[in-house]
Amino acid sequence: LYHKYLDDQQIRRGQVLKKGSQPLMDYYDNFYIGNVTIGTPDQTLSLLLDTGSSNLWVIDADCDSNACGGYLTGLFTKYGFNSTKSSSLSTQNTTLFILYESGEWCGGPLVNDVVSFAGNHLIERQGFVTAIDIADIYGYMPLDGILGMGWPALSVGQDTTPMQNILPSLDAPLFTIWMDRKLSPSMGGNDGLITYGAxxxxxxxxxxxxxxxxxxxxxxxxxxxxxxxxxxxxxxxxxxxxxxxxxxxxxxxxxxxxxxxxxxxxxxxxxxxxxxxxxxxxxxxxxxxxxxxxxxxxxxxxxxxxxxxxxxxxxxxxxxxxxxxxxxxxxxxxxxxxxxxxxxxxxxxxxxxxxxxxxxxxxx
Incomplete structure (x- = not known):
């Protein structure tokens, strides 16, 4: 059924297929983070691009817990997504709780908004969680949320996943991840790349x-x-x-x-x-x-x-x-x-x- 979905989307869109790339920022060879823009006007967030999950969630700017503010003082600033400043956002009038097998979790309202990643591929209506409560461990990580890149079966809830939304617009329904290696401690800098469609x-x-x-x-x-x-x-x-x-x-x-x-x-x-x-x-x-x-x-x-x-x-x-x-x-x-x-x-x-x-x- 999923492959039929891809075929149907390809026919319906009738558009020129594309490929794109997305740099990854390397933190201690331990986290590789990519920038994703959400909302109108754009708000740029640093997200963990995760092949082990399929949901998109971002820290809400109104989250007032210590974890949402971050514990890496001076090393990484968590910005959060300010939903009140996006003119394109719509609410789903429900909340979602995401629990990962490793024990981390987040929860908050479900919303729809414009999302851009994968070399400026634009999703006009992507469902995601604006997290107002997150696991404490996220406070130590240099990220504003997670963008899942797994299969639809891993998704929590009913929203179409980000990868489902962009795959039909790519030259080929695949992506490549390359990560570089630093030999000494370093925070940030482009040292990885995701290539979409090629x-x-x-x-x-x-x-x-x-x-x-x-x-x-x-x-x-x-x-x-x-x-x-x-x-x-x-x-x-x-x-x-x-x-x-x-x-x-x-x-x-x-x-x-x-x-x-x-x-x-x-x-x-x-x-x-x-x-x-x-x-x-x-x-x-x-x-x-x-x-x-x-x-x-x-x-x-x-x-x-x-x-x-x-x-x-x-x-x-x-x-x-x-x-x-x-x-x-x-x-x-x-x-x-x-x-x-x-x-x-x-x-x-x-x-x-x-x-x-x-x-x-x-x-x-």
Missing amino acids: IDTANCHSEINYVPLTSESYWQFPVDGFSIGIFSDARRGQVGAISDSGSSWIWVPTPVMDGIVNQTGAFYDQTNQVYAVPCSTMMVQPDLEFTINGIKYTVPSVEYVLDFGLGPEEVKCILAIFEIKAGGFGPDWIFSDTWIRTFCNIYDFGQKRIGFATAIHSRI
Whole structure:
């Protein structure tokens, strides 16, 4: 039905198809944020562009909680969306609560307004939440909200998703995400790109390996095996992973986390609740090796050992890897920004597949 929707929209619009690109701002190689304009006149907001969800929400300017104001004083200013200043806004006379599997949440009135992103692609009537209550963790993140780029099945509520609205106007129903890597702590600056309707040939190598999706909800695909150093985790049956640009670190099963800690010599930093290694080992830790659809993919340690400036160089680089606790109904693995920095991800709605191409970096 979703593919029929795309075909019908293509015919109805009868317009010249387009492609576009959108720079991403890089915060500590931990958050990649894009500017989105909403309302009339335009209000520019910095949003997390998230392939792991499908709703659009923004902090309402009237939200008076500490989280809405932000805790990153001097590092990032949260602006919020002032709905009273938009002449094109209409209300839906209802509210919506969005709860993510990771536990974050937001809630507030549902409205419709003009939204522009994806290289100035304009959506004249996009439904979204103006959040007046948000999870406290968002106060520590350099964002004004989230724009979901997943499949319609992930959407909460009845509104057409932003991606559903722009796909029919693109040259092809796909987009490419490329993320760059900085070797030292940095706040902001254009160090990533989303290319809509086309493959990013400037930042991604030409060889692309495609994998069929196992569902049309998350960007989910099977993983055959994993190894690091002398540790390996090969499953008789394939396990599931998702590509999630809204997550900063790779999430792995508990036995794999134990193996990674053992092979890297990492120790647990109780204060920051992360695994840490000496920064001097950033380039020499063993590779993460994944087997997907019979092809081996290597993530070097320079991609998963990050310097957040947490302390002396000899002790305070972190492993950008988290443990997924057993017992949930979600995926076995979450391949996040750490993965996307290493391999450009091509999200193909039309062919129901995801592609991986080695990313090009100038600094590593």
